Amino acid sequence: MERLNVLVCDDDTAIVDALEIYLKHENYGVLKAYTGAQALQALAEHEIHLILLDIMMPEMDGLSATIRIREERNIPIIIISAKSEDTDKIAGLNFGADDYVSKPFNPLELMARVKSQMRRYTALGSIALKSGILKSGGLELDRAGKEVRVDGEIIRLTPTEYGIVVFLMENLGHVFSIAQIYEQVWNEPSYAAENTVAVHIRRIREKIEINPREPKYLKVVWGIGYKIKKY
Amino acid sequence: MERLNVLVCDDDTAIVDALEIYLKHENYGVLKAYTGAQALQALAEHEIHLILLDIMMPEMDGLSATIRIREERNIPIIIISAKSEDTDKIAGLNFGADDYVSKPFNPLELMARVKSQMRRYTALGSIALKSGILKSGGLELDRAGKEVRVDGEIIRLTPTEYGIVVFLMENLGHVFSIAQIYEQVWNEPSYAAENTVAVHIRRIREKIEINPREPKYLKVVWGIGYKIKKY
DNA sequence: TGAAAATCTTAAAGCTTTCTTAAGAATAAG
DNA sequence: CTTATTCTTAAGAAAGCTTTAAGATTTTCA
Numbered sequence: 001m002e003r004l005n006v007l008v009c010d011d012d013t014a015i016v017d018a019l020e021i022y023l024k025h026e027n028y029g030v031l032k033a034y035t036g037a038q039a040l041q042a043l044a045e046h047e048i049h050l051i052l053l054d055i056m057m058p059e060m061d062g063l064s065a066t067i068r069i070r071e072e073r074n075i076p077i078i079i080i081s082a083k084s085e086d087t088d089k090i091a092g093l094n095f096g097a098d099d100y101v102s103k104p105f106n107p108l109e110l111m112a113r114v115k116s117q118m119r120r121y122t123a124l125g126s127i128a129l130k131s132g133i134l135k136s137g138g139l140e141l142d143r144a145g146k147e148v149r150v151d152g153e154i155i156r157l158t159p160t161e162y163g164i165v166v167f168l169m170e171n172l173g174h175v176f177s178i179a180q181i182y183e184q185v186w187n188e189p190s191y192a193a194e195n196t197v198a199v200h201i202r203r204i205r206e207k208i209e210i211n212p213r214e215p216k217y218l219k220v221v222w223g224i225g226y227k228i229k230k231y
Numbered sequence: 232m233e234r235l236n237v238l239v240c241d242d243d244t245a246i247v248d249a250l251e252i253y254l255k256h257e258n259y260g261v262l263k264a265y266t267g268a269q270a271l272q273a274l275a276e277h278e279i280h281l282i283l284l285d286i287m288m289p290e291m292d293g294l295s296a297t298i299r300i301r302e303e304r305n306i307p308i309i310i311i312s313a314k315s316e317d318t319d320k321i322a323g324l325n326f327g328a329d330d331y332v333s334k335p336f337n338p339l340e341l342m343a344r345v346k347s348q349m350r351r352y353t354a355l356g357s358i359a360l361k362s363g364i365l366k367s368g369g370l371e372l373d374r375a376g377k378e379v380r381v382d383g384e385i386i387r388l389t390p391t392e393y394g395i396v397v398f399l400m401e402n403l404g405h406v407f408s409i410a411q412i413y414e415q416v417w418n419e420p421s422y423a424a425e426n427t428v429a430v431h432i433r434r435i436r437e438k439i440e441i442n443p444r445e446p447k448y449l450k451v452v453w454g455i456g457y458k459i460k461k462y
Numbered sequence: 463t464g465a466a467a468a469t470c471t472t473a474a475a476g477c478t479t480t481c482t483t484a485a486g487a488a489t490a491a492g
Numbered sequence: 493c494t495t496a497t498t499c500t501t502a503a504g505a506a507a508g509c510t511t512t513a514a515g516a517t518t519t520t521c522a
Contacts, residue, residue: 076351086337093343098351099330106317112324120307120329120351145461146406146452158480159454194498196482202499213499220498222490389469425508427471433510444510453479454508 004118005029005047009039009065010054010080019052022107026115036065043073044135045172045230050117052110055081055092070096073133076117080105134169137231139208139217141169150208160185161204164197165228168218173230175221201226235349236260236278240270241285241311250283253338257346279306281348283341286312286323307348311336365400368462370439370448372400381439391416392435395428396459399449404461406452432457 006028008019013034020030031046033039042048053065066077076098081088084102092100099113134141138151148155148165157165163185168176178197182190190197205212219229237259239250244265251261262277264270273279307329312319315333323331330344365372369382379386379396388396394416399407409428413421421428436443450460 086340089340090337090343093340093347096350098347099344106321109317109320109324112321113330116324116329119327142404144406145404145458146455160481162455193482195484198498199482199500202501205499223497391470424471426473429509430471430511433512451509 003027003029004049005031006114007031007033007039007042007046007048007051009033009036009051011035012054015054015080018107019110022111023114026111028114039065040068043069044133047134047170048073048075050076050078050114052078052080052114053097055079055083055088066092066095066097076120078110078113078117080110134172136169136172136217136228139169139228139231141165148208155207157204157207160200161207164200164204165208168226168228172228175225175227177225181226234258234260235280236262237345238262238264238270238273238277238279238282240264240267240282242266243285246285246311249338250341253342254345257342259345281307281309281345283309283311283345284328286310286314286319307351309341309344309348311341365403367400367403367448367459370400370459370462372396379439386438388435388438391431392438395431395435396439399457399459403459406456406458408456412457 006023008016008023008030009032010016010019011034016032016034020032023030031042031048033042039051039053043051051069053069066079069075069077077096078099078101079092079097080101080103081092082103089100089102098117101110101113134143140149141147142149143166146162148157148162164181167181167184168174176184178194179190182193182197186193201218202212205215205218208217209215217228219227221227237254239247239254239261240263241247241250242265247263247265251263254261262273262279264273270282270284274282308327309330309332310323310328311332311334312323313334320331320333329348332341332344365374371380372378373380374397377393379388379393395412398412398415399405407415409425410421413419413424413428417424432449433443436446436449439448440446448459450458452458
């Protein structure tokens, strides 16, 4: 069973840290963000299955964030708020949140609500699970449709090329040696397969880069390996 | 759009009647039950999309009812309770409820929570609502009438062809391997049935595509599988 | 029930795309 | 300037998709 990831977003670090402990205890993966902007970025770069979102944050308030998240991904959002007014709850729910919890909250109740959302989310089969769009600048990876887009335009990749991009995008910014890439994508030990990978890299660049000679996304780190740069 | 039905179950007739008014105002169909047994019966006899369930009822308490409902149908359950203790909430949610509201509650907040559950329930569609029309560009699937239309014109598909289209339309944009398609549509393990699916794909294309050589809807993703493209 | 029609399955051939390999060119680092 | 590393190109081999056709099976309707 694959691990489910929760993004916790609150400007109060104490709350974030506390929630992290509870969530990890329930065996969820935890990602942390302290502003709405950070939340949106985390969403683009990682596979996330549920969001706990504070509604009062600097930079971007939770409601706006909720709307933007809804536009991009259809994952459960639970709003956590200091406002316990009914009108705020109603507004939050109508803006697309799936649940609304007021501070101070009982962490165990919150965990039960997280579980409840996850249950429904995963009930529809793991089919819906491996979806979501990962982004870095103009480069987008749509794992549901097995599609890669650059500045909105669909790029046609072969299965191997696609596999390499998925691996690098799922580990955005990390550098991997050719051997590591081969082992991950081919799922077998790399024995003198250096050049094979190089050729694939070459062809991926030809497809996704404006100027393959000076790659914007698929970067080489001399003597070490390759990565897709984080934007 | 089809009407969504809510089953309201509470032994307090005043509450049931009040909720009925609010729900009808939101354009939901309303069914009423005053005991757990009646609720289960209503569930068996009518198409119901969400349940509002009081937790303290004669004959059968709400928690037991929740469990029995969950066993039969996978529809959203919102528990309404006089108990506002956190432990009760947590118990209710863990027993399979999707939300928990304490009395006295703000009816508008409750409506917002109903809407929120319905939104998710109908968004993922597939398993939940067995009717309704799915669309992608000019391609329409009317599950109620078991009909497929292209630019308004009815396309006559065979049962197997229809099954494949339903599966792919219910997971619009997702790519599935031939083996996955076979297993989902035939409901049995695919053993060397690769070509069977391919032939059906071929014939579906002949019927729904303007130019089967360059399919607009039923796309192949080389080395991976097929999908119906999202427009 | 029996014949006709419709649908499904299987096999095989042809076509297209993708992968790998190898060898030489280009580039960065010291 | 030398060496190690990466990039590029091309071509044959392998893998995957499409199409056709014919026989088997199921459904329909008289």
